[in-house]
Amino acid sequence: MKTVSTSKSHGGIQGVYSHASEACACDMTFAVFVPPQAKDGPVPVLWYLSGLTCTHANVMDKGEYRRLAAELGLMIVCPDTSPRGEGIPDEKDNWQFGSGAGFYVDATQAPFAKNYRMYSYVIEELPALIAANFPADMSRQSITGHSMGGHGALTIALKNPERFKSCSAFAPIAQPSTAGWSKPALEKYLGTDEAAWRAYDTTLLIEDGKRFPEFLADQGTSDGFLQEGLRPWLLEDACKKAGIGLTLRMQDGYDHSYNFISTFMDDHLRWHAARLG
Numbered sequence: 001m002k003t004v005s006t007s008k009s010h011g012g013i014q015g016v017y018s019h020a021s022e023a024c025a026c027d028m029t030f031a032v033f034v035p036p037q038a039k040d041g042p043v044p045v046l047w048y049l050s051g052l053t054c055t056h057a058n059v060m061d062k063g064e065y066r067r068l069a070a071e072l073g074l075m076i077v078c079p080d081t082s083p084r085g086e087g088i089p090d091e092k093d094n095w096q097f098g099s100g101a102g103f104y105v106d107a108t109q110a111p112f113a114k115n116y117r118m119y120s121y122v123i124e125e126l127p128a129l130i131a132a133n134f135p136a137d138m139s140r141q142s143i144t145g146h147s148m149g150g151h152g153a154l155t156i157a158l159k160n161p162e163r164f165k166s167c168s169a170f171a172p173i174a175q176p177s178t179a180g181w182s183k184p185a186l187e188k189y190l191g192t193d194e195a196a197w198r199a200y201d202t203t204l205l206i207e208d209g210k211r212f213p214e215f216l217a218d219q220g221t222s223d224g225f226l227q228e229g230l231r232p233w234l235l236e237d238a239c240k241k242a243g244i245g246l247t248l249r250m251q252d253g254y255d256h257s258y259n260f261i262s263t264f265m266d267d268h269l270r271w272h273a274a275r276l277g
């Protein structure tokens, strides 16, 4: 692991690191905020998964999580959203696929299967690296994310309920297997057999019996992707049918940007801190 940069903030350290990823077969960059409490022992970890077009840096620069994370003693880990670099298959003019659009799946189709393994990266490789190199209490982890990363957080929590104490999302893609900006990506990463997509679709995972105790989700009413891409009512329906507690807050006038995310970041940090103990 290489340190790209470190910078003191609110008594903690905001760092950026890179490493040669086995899962993605390329160098990957990620951000970690270590709160001041870490000098007294391991601290709980909150994973933040970003949305389409993002790197590790968007939430680090605009998410405004450090002040409260430092107060609550939370480590914040922000992975990249896809493999990147020379030789990685990509569609340069398509922001909904390839670089910046890994959708947190393990691709099975050529030529993507070699690198686009963001599910394994986020659930296995990066946690092992964090556990080995940072003062993290890996018995206390929670997960959140935005848009494509909200989909990532919800699906990962549903598939690994024993790993995470809590899960929340900002404007998550509720049903990626039928939304216009995600369905083509699932088809290219996972093939045309729609049965394979179910493992990466929140509503279908719930339909197939996966469970998580409760979710918090915030959604702006002025989000341009609300009607076609995000459709939180599908999450609401799925949770209701399954008896999963969902706190869905429609936030009047907010859009899809980090101005929305940063407004409600404190609420999400407090939600997770309360459940991380």
Ligand SMILES: N[C@@H](CCC(=O)N[C@@H](CS)C(=O)NCC(=O)O)C(=O)O
Pocket (backbone or CB within 6 Å): 050, 051, 052, 053, 054, 058, 062, 095, 146, 147, 148, 256, 257, 258
């Ligand atoms: N590039 C797209 C927008 C993509 C977009 O809104 N991405 C969200 C996640 S789905 C984001 O967080 N963008 C980065 C940012 O706002 O910093 C467009 O121009 O319509």
